[in-house]
Amino acid sequence: MTNPTRRNVLRLGASLLALPLAAATANAASHSTSHTVVIKGMKFTPADLVINAGDTVMWVNEDSARHSATDLNGAFDTGLLAKGASASLTFGGAGTFNYRCTPHSAMRGTITIN
Numbered sequence: 001m002t003n004p005t006r007r008n009v010l011r012l013g014a015s016l017l018a019l020p021l022a023a024a025t026a027n028a029a030s031h032s033t034s035h036t037v038v039i040k041g042m043k044f045t046p047a048d049l050v051i052n053a054g055d056t057v058m059w060v061n062e063d064s065a066r067h068s069a070t071d072l073n074g075a076f077d078t079g080l081l082a083k084g085a086s087a088s089l090t091f092g093g094a095g096t097f098n099y100r101c102t103p104h105s106a107m108r109g110t111i112t113i114n
């Protein structure tokens, strides 16, 4: 556990935080869940993830190549993650986000928040 793994904690931008916070907060307090998306073999697994508002998604890169999870509309960007690095993001409101890896445009994923 002495490996200096880089870990980013991200928050969604102002536009998304403006979504109903009361509902998201109540949900987070009662049954917030953490989900992991593994980046390996030049793909996101699971590529399509359905979560509840208030849940956290952590992307972990297990490839030698550096990858990112970057929303197509600019809502979030993990930045490039080296092998073994991870980034976490908490989603506050309902919606669907389509994201890709910045250097590898064929790598695609979606996060759907209920």
Ligand SMILES: [Cu+2]
Residues within 6 Å of the ligand: 065, 066, 067, 068, 101, 102, 103, 104, 107
């Ligand atoms: Cu990539």
